[in-house]
Amino acid sequence: MLTKRIIACLDVDGGRVVKGIRFLNLRDAGDPAELATAHSSSGADEIVLLDISATHEKRATLLDTVRRTARELFVPFTVGGGIRTLEDASAIFDSGADKISLNSAAISTPELIGEIAQRFGSQAVIVAIDAKRTDDKFHAFVHGGRKPTGKDVVEWAKEAEKRGAGEILLTSMDRDGTGKGFDCELTKAVSEAVRIPVIASGGAGSAQHFAEVFDEGHADAALAASIFHFGLSSLSELKQHLRSAAISVRWPC
16 A cells, blocks of 8 residues: 655745635744744655745745755655746756646646656656636636636646646645645546546645545545644644554654
8 A cells, every 4th residue: 555645735925834715814824944844843744835926926936935944854845836937947956845836837838847857857746736616617727726727627637647747736725724624526536537646735624634535535645734834733643543544654753
């Protein structure tokens, strides 16, 4: 049985970690480097830092924030937000990231996925998909969830895989920050459509929600923010719960 990964997410706006509900009403959660260190020390298998306003503000990722955070980590570190070119990706890797995450740029310039994968390897390229349920279908959104693309989520995930993506980071906009649980239907639909790992995101509120998305959603990894930032659950308790549910996780924490 493949080990399931638990990933802590840092949504960064203006150099600070923030968290909202359904991508709105952001509140401060702390310093990215400090939180990254705390989460990795507590047992997070990976850290993801997303500069959530970079694309909307048409600016590059905050490289100083990336460098400060990378210096504190000894687990895989992914960075996304504001990456539009191969040169942007190179700067992120040079700043200490192990992987990059593409969202808006992957939709506007799909060939960028292959360009980065060819230079750095598919294992270093994650395509992030912000999904929202509309008329009983899942559609992809960009620019921090502000702009619909008209693309079907499952079809876009399949295309991203063909173009060289090594993983899919799948966020349910409907569940984001609600604590009501991951969208297992959405996650399962994408997981069954691609061969690459799918990271479930959006809605974690309890340890049981992680167990459900691994079991029912067939996710390879699960990502969360609020549940860790604001002390709603500890990573060690989460992993203990998953082990008791016969879900393989990395241990010890």
